[in-house]
Structures are given as C-alpha cells and as structure tokens.
Amino acid sequence: MKPPPFDYHAPRDLAEALAVLAGVGERGKVLAGGQSLIPLLNMRLAVPEHLVDINRLAELDTLSVASDGVTVGALARHSRVERSTQAAAVQPLLRKALRLVAHPVIRNRGTIVGSLVHADPAAEMPAALTLLGGSVRLARDGGEVRDVPAADFFTGPLESALRPGELAVSAFFPALPPRSGTAFHELARRHGDFALAGVAAAVTLDESGATTSAKVACIGVGSTPVVLDVTGAEPDEVAHAVRGAIEPDADIHASARYRSHLAGVLATRAIDEANGEARRALDHTGR
Amino acid sequence: MHSITLVVNGVVREATVPARTLLSDCLRHHLGLTGTHVGCEHGVCGCCTVLLDGEPVRSCLTLAVTADGHEITTVEGLAGPDGEMSPVQRGFNECHGLQCGFCTPGFLCTATALLRDNPDPTDEEIVEGVAGNLCRCTGYQNILKAVRRAGELIREEA
Ligand SMILES: Cc1cc2nc3c(=O)[nH]c(=O)nc-3n(C[C@H](O)[C@H](O)[C@H](O)COP(=O)(O)OP(=O)(O)OC[C@H]3O[C@@H](n4cnc5c(N)ncnc54)[C@H](O)[C@@H]3O)c2cc1C
Ligand code: FES
Numbered sequence: 001m002k003p004p005p006f007d008y009h010a011p012r013d014l015a016e017a018l019a020v021l022a023g024v025g026e027r028g029k030v031l032a033g034g035q036s037l038i039p040l041l042n043m044r045l046a047v048p049e050h051l052v053d054i055n056r057l058a059e060l061d062t063l064s065v066a067s068d069g070v071t072v073g074a075l076a077r078h079s080r081v082e083r084s085t086q087a088a089a090v091q092p093l094l095r096k097a098l099r100l101v102a103h104p105v106i107r108n109r110g111t112i113v114g115s116l117v118h119a120d121p122a123a124e125m126p127a128a129l130t131l132l133g134g135s136v137r138l139a140r141d142g143g144e145v146r147d148v149p150a151a152d153f154f155t156g157p158l159e160s161a162l163r164p165g166e167l168a169v170s171a172f173f174p175a176l177p178p179r180s181g182t183a184f185h186e187l188a189r190r191h192g193d194f195a196l197a198g199v200a201a202a203v204t205l206d207e208s209g210a211t212t213s214a215k216v217a218c219i220g221v222g223s224t225p226v227v228l229d230v231t232g233a234e235p236d237e238v239a240h241a242v243r244g245a246i247e248p249d250a251d252i253h254a255s256a257r258y259r260s261h262l263a264g265v266l267a268t269r270a271i272d273e274a275n276g277e278a279r280r281a282l283d284h285t286g287r
Numbered sequence: 288m289h290s291i292t293l294v295v296n297g298v299v300r301e302a303t304v305p306a307r308t309l310l311s312d313c314l315r316h317h318l319g320l321t322g323t324h325v326g327c328e329h330g331v332c333g334c335c336t337v338l339l340d341g342e343p344v345r346s347c348l349t350l351a352v353t354a355d356g357h358e359i360t361t362v363e364g365l366a367g368p369d370g371e372m373s374p375v376q377r378g379f380n381e382c383h384g385l386q387c388g389f390c391t392p393g394f395l396c397t398a399t400a401l402l403r404d405n406p407d408p409t410d411e412e413i414v415e416g417v418a419g420n421l422c423r424c425t426g427y428q429n430i431l432k433a434v435r436r437a438g439e440l441i442r443e444e445a
C-alpha cells in the first residue's frame with residue numbers, strides 16, 4: 001500500500017505554516033503524528049493534494065501546566081504528556097485517557113491535538129476534553145485566533161469545527177475544583193484497539209461530602225462524545241440514564257444493544273471510581 | 288523528488304525519494320535494509336517498528352521526508368560493532384523467542400527501547416510494552432520469556 005501522490009510542504013515556523021495553509025485551503029491537510037492520517041493515505045481513504053508537515057515547528061512542541069489546567073501544543077505527543085507528573089497532578093484524567101489510546105509505540109508519535117482534530121467517535125481525548133469543558137485554539141494566516149469550546153468543536157464523526165486554512169495550535173484541559181475525582185473505563189476487543197464503548201466520569205463534592213457535580217462522557221456510542229449530567233442519580237440510575245441518552249450503531253464488532261448495555265455498565269463503574277477518588281481527596285484535605 | 292539525509296545505524300545515508308515514500312519503504316528499497324519488515328502498513332502489527340531518535344515508532348506510519356535529518360536504528364543496528372548480538376537478541380536466541388522470524392525485528396526494536404528505559408520491568412510492564420506487536424507463530428510465551436531474560440542480561444552486564 002502506498003499513499004497517493006501529494007505536494008509536500010515542510011514549513012519551518014508557525015507563520016510559514018499558516019501562510020502555506022492559507023494558500024492550499026481545502027486542498028490541503030496538516031500532517032502531525034500521522035498515526036491516523038497515514039493509515040488513511042495508505043488505504044487511499046484520504047487523497048489530499050497538499051500535505052503540510054508541522055513536525056518541524058518546535059514552537060508547537062509545548063506542554064504548560066498551571067493551577068487552572070493543562071495546555072498542550074499541537075506537537076505535544078501522547079507519550080510526553082502521559083509521562084508528565086505535573087500534568088497528571090493538575091488534571092489526572094489526561095493520563096488515564098492517554099493510557100487507553102492505542103499502544104505505547106503509537107503514542108510516541110501521535111499528538112493530542114491530532115486526536116482532537118481527527119475526532120474519531122471512539123477516541124478518548126475528545127471525550128476527556130468535552131467532559132472537562134476544555135477548548136481548542138485555532139489559528140489562521142493574518143493572526144486571527146479563535147478558541148472553540150469542546151462542546152462546539154466536535155461536529156460529527158471525523159468532523160470538527162476546524163475550517164480550511166486553519167491550524168489547531170493548542171488545546172486546554174481545565175483542572176477540576178478541589179474534592180474532585182475522575183475515571184475512564186472502556187472495553188476493546190484487543191488491548192490497544194479503539195473501544196467498543198467507553199465512559200469517562202468526573203465527580204465533585206462539596207465540603208460536607210455531598211455531590212455537587214457528576215458527569216459522564218460516552219464514546220463509541222454516538223457520532224461525537226455524549227456528555228450527560230448525572231448529578232443526584234443513584235448508582236443504578238446512572239446506567240439507565242446513559243442507556244436512555246445514547247443511540248449506538250451496530251457494526252461487525254458489536255450490536256447496538258450490546259454497546260448500549262456496555263455503556264451503562266461502564267458508566268456505573270466510572271462514576272463509582274470517580275466518586276471514590278473524590279472522597280479520598282475530601283478526606284485528604286480534611287472536612 | 289526530495290533529497291533526504293538520515294543517520295541509519297550510525298551511518299550517514301542519503302536518499303532521493305518522492306514525498307509519499309514511507310520510512311519503511313525508504314529503508315527497505317532505497318537503502319537496502321530489508322531487516323525492517325512490513326506486514327499491515329496501517330500501524331497494527333508492529334513488525335516495521337524502528338527507533339527514531341531512540342524512540343520506537345511505526346516506520347509504516349512515518350514519511351521518509353519527515354524523518355529527514357533524524358537518527359534511525361533498525362534491527363541491523365542492534366548488534367555490537369563486531370557483530371556480537373545485543374542482550375535483547377541473545378534473550379530471543381536463548382529463549383526461542385521466534386519461529387518464522389517475521390515479527391522479530393519489530394519485537395527486538397520495541398524491547399530494546401523498553402529495557403533501556405526500564406531494565407527491570409514487571410511482567411505487566413513487559414506485556415503492556417510489547418502488546419502493540421503481533422506474532423502469528425509463537426503464542427507469545429517465549430517472547431515474554433526472552434524479554435525477561437534480556438532484562439537479566441542487561442542488569443548482569445551493567
Ligand atoms: C493501531 C492504532 C490504534 C489506535 N488506537 C487508538 C485508540 O484506541 N484511541 C484513539 O484515540 N486513537 C487511536 N489511534 C489513533 C492515534 O491516537 C492518532 O495518533 C491520533 O488519533 C491522531 O494524532 P496524530 O498526531 O497522529 O494526527 P495525524 O494522523 O497527523 O492527523 C489526524 C488528522 O488531524 C489533522 N490534524 C492533525 N493535527 C492538526 C493540527 N494541529 N491542526 C489541524 N489539523 C490537524 C490531520 O490533517 C488529519 O486529518 C490509533 C492508531 C493506530 C495506528
Ligand atoms: S507494517 Fe507497520 S505496523 Fe504493520
């Protein structure tokens with residue numbers, strides 16, 4: 001299998017990359033880690049006329065951790081962010097989600113921002129970003145920059161709000177309030193494969209231990225991550241609420257009924273684990 | 288056509304390739320290094336794994352032009368200067384960690400980086416580390432033994 005021919009651009013800095021992207025418009029595609037795009041090229045499912053390789057843009061190879069959240073540049077590879085203890089301390093869900101993305105060797109090349117723009121309905125990073133209420137920063141030639149909230153960024157299966165000529169330069173994963181816990185549970189046929197279904201959860205408690213927020217984001221069961229507020233729901237009601245909110249498709253890997261059942265089970269487990277983590281945080285900080 | 292320079296197994300190599308040439312094909316066809324095997328060409332089997340600046344990557348999911356200016360280690364570069372086998376290669380030899388050998392270059396490169404970063408991995412870490420490499424012959428047990436043994440050799444010789 002060989003990729004179809006294309007014109008290759010290897011800009012040296014961000015300004016040059018944006019100028020090239022403006023020139024090629026919808027005939028061009030950005031090449032980041034290539035872990036999703038190159039399979040598509042090899043199988044001739046994507047036939048871009050121009051490929052703009054951003055791997056030389058050292059200025060996008062950034063990871064900045066502040067108390068309010070983690071910002072990853074477009075060249076921050078999965079493995080780098082997964083290893084960062086500072087990032088895991090501010091936003092533990094990042095590492096939990098990253099460990100479920102493919103295999104370590106794929107994560108050495110793949111980028112978080114690439115995962116977000118690729119917008120696979122079964123991918124983990126879009127669910128983490130949506131659950132946390134994060135955003136993606138898009139830039140275009142001429143200096144125009146816009147921050148798109150996750151809720152508006154994922155528009156369909158493999159579709160995002162990125163417009164032709166734009167480059168996603170970074171993504172922001174906000175921290176959660178104190179006394180919060182997170183979890184990510186999924187089931188895949190084989191270790192490292194895309195999940196049949198998966199659920200990320202985030203729970204926040206108040207100082208008395210009452211739940212102020214409990215949310216889940218489900219993957220593999222809709223065209224984009226399905227986020228659901230389950231604050232106040234009893235454990236057995238969580239599964240029911242999730243199954244009522246999703247309309248999974250059937251494919252050769254699993255029937256719609258099985259996916260629906262699975263999402264409910266995973267949601268119950270994820271909420272339970274996130275809740276446990278939030279309780280430990282509460283005990284740790286003292287009441 | 289693009290002229291690229293790669294440092295492959297410590298040797299500066301030049302190649303002139305179309306932009307769409309995969310690193311795996313560049314190594315095999317342009318540089319004659321056929322030790323890197325090609326199975327699925329979509330990232331699933333792992334037999335094309337090479338080290339790019341020391342980190343294991345899928346050469347079938349990397350364009351040769353992207354690797355321009357970087358260092359590559361292939362299975363041909365794992366042995367010592369006089370051809371003595373590396374600890375990982377000896378582990379596979381001793382523990383019968385291969386049958387047909389098709390998957391072996393990928394396992395060797397993956398395990399080399401794994402044990403460099405963590406010479407005393409738990410069984411779980413070994414399984415996680417090589418889970419992205421498929422083998423149709425061995426049933427994996429001897430591969431896991433081989434990686435464990437290679438870790439012992441590295442620790443003994445450190
Ligand atoms: C065997 C295998 C298993 C996998 N399993 C999983 C899994 O379980 N879960 C999962 O989430 N993913 C999985 N993946 C996909 C992997 O995580 C990809 O690395 C990731 O989805 C895309 O990141 P990338 O940097 O490689 O992007 P690329 O492949 O380079 O690009 C992907 C898409 O995003 C666009 N793009 C990338 N970066 C930008 C940018 N900065 N601005 C604008 N557009 C951009 C590209 O044009 C392209 O359309 C798997 C891949 C393989 C090969
Ligand atoms: S040939 Fe590269 S992973 Fe299979």
Ligand code: FES
Pocket residue numbers: 384385386387388389390391421422423424425
């Ligand atoms: S030894 Fe034959 S595929 Fe692994």
